[in-house]
Amino acid sequence: MGDLLKGISNFRGAVFPNYQALYRKLAQEGQQPHALMISCADSRVLPETITQSGPGELFVCRNAGNIVPPFSTANGGVSSAIEYAVVALAVRDIIVCGHSDCGAMKGLCRPELLKSMPNVAAWLKHGYAAHSIVCQAYPADLSERQKVRAIAMENVIVQLDHLRTHPSVAARLATNDMTLHGWFFDIETGEVEVYDGSAARFTKIREDGPLPVAVTGRDRPQVLAAVAAE
Ligand SMILES: [Zn+2]
Numbered sequence: 001m002g003d004l005l006k007g008i009s010n011f012r013g014a015v016f017p018n019y020q021a022l023y024r025k026l027a028q029e030g031q032q033p034h035a036l037m038i039s040c041a042d043s044r045v046l047p048e049t050i051t052q053s054g055p056g057e058l059f060v061c062r063n064a065g066n067i068v069p070p071f072s073t074a075n076g077g078v079s080s081a082i083e084y085a086v087v088a089l090a091v092r093d094i095i096v097c098g099h100s101d102c103g104a105m106k107g108l109c110r111p112e113l114l115k116s117m118p119n120v121a122a123w124l125k126h127g128y129a130a131h132s133i134v135c136q137a138y139p140a141d142l143s144e145r146q147k148v149r150a151i152a153m154e155n156v157i158v159q160l161d162h163l164r165t166h167p168s169v170a171a172r173l174a175t176n177d178m179t180l181h182g183w184f185f186d187i188e189t190g191e192v193e194v195y196d197g198s199a200a201r202f203t204k205i206r207e208d209g210p211l212p213v214a215v216t217g218r219d220r221p222q223v224l225a226a227v228a229a230e
Pocket residue numbers: 040041042064065066099101102103104105
């Protein structure tokens with residue numbers, strides 16, 4: 001805890017003064033973050049550091065395994081963060097970010113590791129589809145490291161599917177006011193791979209090209225036309 005106290009002291013004395021005007025503006029005018037990022041709670045995965053975002057720029061929701069439970073009437077922290085970001089803050093981009101060497105994905109891979117953690121085991125059921133996909137559709141001779149990496153990537157795609165079940169997200173996608181992104185952060189190399197929904201694969205970011213996206217808004221006019229013609 002001593003290091004944390006020193007950190008607070010350093011922030012107050014050496015960092016905050018340089019950003020005082022920004023913090024004052026944010027306090028007076030409120031936040032208008034560009035995006036919602038749902039990432040793992042892993043201490044090595046820092047959304048603001050990876051994206052070089054400052055105060056007020058990124059609305060962040062972190063949990064074990066960057067999970068998005070499918071929409072249900074039961075209240076939950078992740079569902080509330082999504083609803084607030086989309087409805088109150090009018091965020092137009094949501095990123096689900098997985099990462100390498102993820103303890104939660106290792107737990108999905110080896111359920112015996114979760115025997116003494118019933119809450120974690122129950123939570124990770126929201127990612128079980130990723131485990132099934134890798135076990136049944138990937139080569140059987142993957143090393144454990146490859147398997148955990150594959151589950152982490154498939155888990156990002158599964159959680160993007162869950163995101164679309166949330167009414168606030170579904171409505172914004174239908175009006176073409178929202179884009180969903182799937183990212184994978186490699187802790188060892190610092191590389192961020194992004195999911196390209198049109199090619200159904202993760203790809204490295206090219207700084208000279210457009211950012212591939214996972215899900216964009218649907219084309220609604222045809223549906224509307226069909227309804228209007230009835
Ligand atoms: Zn993790």
